[in-house]
Amino acid sequence: MAQRVQGTEDLYGGYMRAWQRMQDVARETFGVYGFSMIETPAIEQVATFVHGIGESTDVVRKEMFRVFSGALVESLLAKGSEEGLKAKQRLALRPEGTAGVVRAAVQNNLVPQGSAPAKLWYAGPMFRGERPQKGRLRQFHQVGVEWLGASDPASDAECIVMLMQFFERLGFDADSLRLTINSMGDAACRPAYREQVRSFILDHADQMCDDCLERAELNPLRAFDCKNPHCAEVMADAPLVPDHLCDECAAHYAQVKRYLDEAGVRYEEDPTLVRGLDYYTRTVFEVEVAGAGVGAIGGGGRYDGLMELEGGKPTPGLGFAVGFERIVLALQTQGVDLGASEEGCVYVACTPDVRASVFGTVLALRNAGVRTESDCQGRSLKSQFKQADKVGARLCVVLGTDEVAAGVATLRDMHTHEQEQVELSALAAIVAERMR
Ligand code: AMP
Numbered sequence: 001m002a003q004r005v006q007g008t009e010d011l012y013g014g015y016m017r018a019w020q021r022m023q024d025v026a027r028e029t030f031g032v033y034g035f036s037m038i039e040t041p042a043i044e045q046v047a048t049f050v051h052g053i054g055e056s057t058d059v060v061r062k063e064m065f066r067v068f069s070g071a072l073v074e075s076l077l078a079k080g081s082e083e084g085l086k087a088k089q090r091l092a093l094r095p096e097g098t099a100g101v102v103r104a105a106v107q108n109n110l111v112p113q114g115s116a117p118a119k120l121w122y123a124g125p126m127f128r129g130e131r132p133q134k135g136r137l138r139q140f141h142q143v144g145v146e147w148l149g150a151s152d153p154a155s156d157a158e159c160i161v162m163l164m165q166f167f168e169r170l171g172f173d174a175d176s177l178r179l180t181i182n183s184m185g186d187a188a189c190r191p192a193y194r195e196q197v198r199s200f201i202l203d204h205a206d207q208m209c210d211d212c213l214e215r216a217e218l219n220p221l222r223a224f225d226c227k228n229p230h231c232a233e234v235m236a237d238a239p240l241v242p243d244h245l246c247d248e249c250a251a252h253y254a255q256v257k258r259y260l261d262e263a264g265v266r267y268e269e270d271p272t273l274v275r276g277l278d279y280y281t282r283t284v285f286e287v288e289v290a291g292a293g294v295g296a297i298g299g300g301g302r303y304d305g306l307m308e309l310e311g312g313k314p315t316p317g318l319g320f321a322v323g324f325e326r327i328v329l330a331l332q333t334q335g336v337d338l339g340a341s342e343e344g345c346v347y348v349a350c351t352p353d354v355r356a357s358v359f360g361t362v363l364a365l366r367n368a369g370v371r372t373e374s375d376c377q378g379r380s381l382k383s384q385f386k387q388a389d390k391v392g393a394r395l396c397v398v399l400g401t402d403e404v405a406a407g408v409a410t411l412r413d414m415h416t417h418e419q420e421q422v423e424l425s426a427l428a429a430i431v432a433e434r435m436r
Contacts, residue, residue, distance in 0.1 A: 005138065005139075006132055006138070007130070007132030007136075007137045007138030007139065008137065008138055008139040009137065009139070009325070011141075013339070014337070014339030014340070014341070015328070015339055016339070017338075017339035017340075017341065018324075018328050018337075018338035018339030019141060019324055019339075021170075021338050021339065022123075022143060022170065022324055022327065022338065023123045023143065025166060025169050025170055026121060026123060026143045026166065027121075028169070029162060029165055029166045029169055030121045030145060030162065030166070033119070033158065033162050034119050035119040035120060035121045035145060035147075036119065036120065036121070037120070037121055037122065037123075038101060038104065038120040038121070038122050039122060039124065040094075040097070040100040040101055040103070040104045040122065041094075041100070042093055042094055042124065042125060042127075043067055043091055043092070043093055043094070044091070044092065044094055044099070044100050044103065045087055045088060045090060045091060045092075046064070046066070046087075046090040046091065046092045047087050047090070048099050048100060048103045048310065049064060049092060049094070049095065049099050051099070051309045051310055051311075052098065052099030052102060052103075052279055052306055052309055052310055053095070053096065053099055053277050053278060053279065054219070054277060054278025054279065056218035056219040056278065057219060057276055057277055057278055058222075058276065059095045059096065059128065059276060059277065060095075062129070063095055063128040063129045063130055064092045064093070064095050064127075064128070064129070065092060065093040065095075065127045065128075065129055065138075066090070066091070066092050067091040067092060067093060068089075068091070072085075072089060093127035094126055094127065095126055095127060095128045096126055096142070096144075096277075096321065097122050097124070097126065097142055097144045097146075097321055098144065098146060098279070098303070098306070098319055098321070099279075099306075099310070101120055101122060101144075101146045101319075102146065102148070102303075102306050102307055102310045102312075102317065103310050105118055105120075105146075105148050105307065105312070106307060106310050106311050106312035110148065111148045111149045111307070111312075111315050113313060115149075116149070117147060117148055117149030117150045118146075118147075118148045118149060119145075119147050119148075120145070120146045120147075120148070121143065121144065121145045121146075122142075122143070122144050122146075123141070123142070123143045123144075124141065124142070125139050125140070125141050126139070126140055126141070126142050127139050128140075134294065134329070135294040135295060135323075135325060135326045135329055136295075137325060140323055140324065140325050141323070141324035141325065142321045142322060142323055142324065143321070143322050143324065144300075144319060144320060144321035144322070145159065145162070145163075145300075145319045145320055145321075146317060146318075146319040147159060147317060147318050147319055148307065148315055148316075148317040149315055149316065149317065150316060150317070150318065151304070151316035153252050153253075153255035153256045153259060153283075154255075154259055155318060156252075156256045156259075156282070156283040156302060156318060157256050157259030157260050157262075157263060157265075158259075159300070159318055159319070159320060160179070160181070160256075160260060160265060160267075160285055161260070161263045161265055163285075163287065163298060163300070163320055163322070164177065164179065164265055164287075166322070167287065167297075167298075167322075167327075170327060170331065170336075170338060171331055171334070171336040171338065172289065172330070172331065172334065172336075173334055176289050176290045176291065176292075176334065177287055177288075177289060177290075178268065178287065178288045178289070178290055179265065179266065179267040179268070179285060179286075179287050180267065180268050180269070180270040180273050180285065180286050180287075180288075181256070181257075181260075181267050181268075181269055181270070181273070181283065181284070181285045182241065182242070182269065182270055182271055182272075182273040182274070182283075182284050182285075183241065183242060183245055183249055183250075183252070183253035183256075183282050183283055183284070184221075184241055184274060184275075184280050184281060184282060184283075184284050184301070185241055185244065185245050185246065185249050185281070185282070186246070186248070186249055186281045186282055186304060186305075187281070187305060188246045188248070188249070189244060189245055189246035189249055190241075190281070192244065193239065193241055193244040194220055194221060196239045196244065197216075197220040197221060197223065197238055197239060198216050198217070198220040200238045200239060201213070201215070201216040201220055201223055201238075202216055204234045207230055207231075207233075207234050208223070208226075208228075208230070208231050208234060209226065209228045209230070209231055211226065211228075212226050212228070212231050219278070221241075221274040222274065222276065223235055223238070224238070224272040224273075224274050225274065225276070235272070240271035240272065241271060241274075242269070242271045243271075249282055252282055252283070253282065253283065256283055257269075267285075273285075273286060275299060275301060279303040279305065279306045279309065280301040280302065280303055281301075281302050281303060281304045281305060282301070282302040282304065283301050283302045283318065284299070284300070284301035284302075285299060285300060285301060285320070286298070286299035287299065287322075289330040289333070289334075291333060292329065292330035292333045292334075293333075294326040294329045294330050295326065296323075296326075297322055297323060297326045297327050297330055298320055298321060298322030298323065298327075299320060299321070300318070300319050300320025300321060301318060301319075301320075302316070302317070302318040303317050303318065303319070304316040304317065341392060343371055344371070344392055344393070344394040344435065345370075345371040345372060345373050345391060345392065345393050345394070346365055346370050346371065346372050346373070346393060346394070346395045346396070346397060346431055346435065347372075347373050347374065347384070347387070347388035347391065347393035347395075347396045347397070348361050348362050348365070348372060348373070348374040348396075348397045348399065349374070349375065349381060349384040349385060349388060349396055349397070349398050349399070350374075350375075350381070350384075350398070350399040350400070351381055351399070351400045351401060352378075352380075353401055354399050354400065354401055354403075354404045357399055357404045358374050358375075358399060361397065361399065361409070361424070361427065362374050364427065364428040365397075365427070365428050365431060365432075367428065368428035368429065368431070368432040369432060370428070370431050370432050370435055371435075373387075373388075373391050373393065375387065381398075388414065389414065393414050394413070394414055394415070394434075394435065395411060395412065395413060395414060395431060395434060395435070396411075396412040396414055397409050397410070397411055397412075397427065397431070398410040398411075398412060403421075407423065407424050407425070408421045408422060408423055408424060409421070409422055409424055409427055410422075411427070411430070411431070
């Protein structure tokens with residue numbers, strides 16, 4: 001039997017309903033804040049991710065799935081190197097959504113100078129070559145938001161408020177959501193802080209793992225995320241970014257917190273929250289669910305330099321992304337089934353001699369907007385009733401010889417088992433009303 005790729009999933013049935021429900025809640029929640037949907041390609045030039053996410057990040061260095069056309073693979077194998085390839089030949093499956101949306105905003109001039117900000121949200125699959133485990137896939141799905149052209153600290157707070165509302169509308173118990181925030185500084189103050197962390201790691205080189213020593217040169221702040229307990233112990237004494245913010249960044253951070261307080265959002269400050277990607281500036285945030293054991297379900301932050309890195313004019317921006325699969329797992333720990341069926345349907349059952357009458361009845365019901373099922377395998381009446389139960393029918397229309405001759409149908413409520421006779425000519429309208 002053909003197998004799907006490890007770390008990928010098929011979405012169907014309740015799981016697919018959950019993914020659609022999540023997008024519906026996103027559309028409703030983000031729409032109120034003025035966001036509209038954008039869809040960018042799942043495949044982009046590697047340069048788009050290198051400029052945005054940063055060459056030194058794990059995502060770009062180790063996890064990005066590279067894509068080459070068949071003809072190119074042959075020539076690469078023959079040459080044994082990528083050298084000489086043009087930028088448009090170096091492609092990758094998107095590991096995250098932000099870089100592609102920002103690339104699209106630059107290319108399509110979505111934030112013309114002096115115009116209102118672009119408020120965009122997206123939903124779709126992302127790809128990372130990670131070791132698959134619970135809540136960590138190679139193809140997973142994100143819903144995300146990008147707000148381009150907004151610099152005010154109120155926008156950071158609004159973004160976070162909107163994210164927390166989104167989680168609550170999905171069904172999370174508000175008390176279980178743990179929001180952590182931090183400020184990462186900006187181009188004015190982060191380089192000096194980064195250098196301090198680099199020196200700190202090198203001063204403690206004999207106690208740190210090889211990965212952290214490599215990080216010291218490439219991306220020292222990532223050492224705060226190292227899972228090695230010795231490194232964690234050393235990093236507990238490392239300089240913390242909130243103590244090294246410039247005046248502007250400190251003021252921005254203070255204002256964001258004031259707005260969050262005003263909105264009544266509970267948060268914890270985590271001075272070691274650095275997030276993995278290079279593009280973040282100032283505010284960063286992450287959300288976990290207490291007791292769910294799936295890691296962060298979402299996170300984001302401000303990225304004031306990203307539009308420029310993608311070739312646009314200097315434009316502030318911020319956003320977040322949440323992970324569908326982890327949200328479903330976390331909701332399950334709270335007894336919430338995001339993919340629970342809400343619809344219910346009508347089942348039209350018949351005796352074998354009037355099977356031909358079912359066709360028109362089903363058609364009339366569907367034309368009236370009623371979700372309708374009927375037998376298409378020549379089953380007995382008894383087994384049609386069983387099937388009606390199985391598909392979750394709320395009502396069953398029963399057609400027999402006498403009913404069809406008299407121009408009526410028996411309408412049976414599948415919960416109360418009450419039955420009544422209804423004129424066939426009025427059936428669709430009556431059923432549509434009941435199902436509403
Ligand atoms: P990130 O872009 O890494 O901040 O990811 C944002 C969210 O996407 C995370 O909080 C997770 O919910 C989800 N996510 C990230 N990577 C994966 C993965 N490999 N598998 C499943 N979900 C993921």
